[in-house]
Amino acid sequence: MPASAPLLVCIALLLAASAPVAMLYSTAPALAPSRSPALPLPTADVAVMCAAMAIMGGIFGVVQIGVTAGATETGDPSDAGLMYTALGAGSAAASIAHAWVPSRIPLRTRYRFSALGLLTATTLLPLGGTGLHPRKCRS
Secondary structure, three states: OOOOHHHHHHHHHHHHHHHHHHHHOOOOOOOOOOOOOOOOOOHHHHHHHHHHHHHHHHHHHHHHHHHHHHHHHOOOOOHHHHHHHHHHHHHHHHHHHHHHOOOOOOHHHHHHHHHHHHHHHHHHHHHHOOOOOHHHHOO
16 A cells, blocks of 8 residues: 555545535525625724734644643653643533533623633643653652
């Protein structure tokens, strides 16, 4: 089996799955006359969202580098998979917990408490360097 076989299978699956969906939208829908005037694009709001997405991408990149470097430092780079699993589980738990917040609590209040929790957790990070690792603890 050639080394490129998995990539070729992924390409074939992508084409097989996307072609039927593309065929659903092969004709343009009929345009209905608009009754509302065209509003200008809120460029300041869009710029803020783009900046937030760029910052979030930078944070994700830094986390990936840190996880990989931390796993390599332990002597077993494959530990990065376990760390990514823990990050994913924490993200899923946070998402579920956020969905449980009652809808009567405004989004601004939710975001403020989330930011406070992240700030608190970030300030505690330097205290977490205990050096404990399952492979290092074995005798």
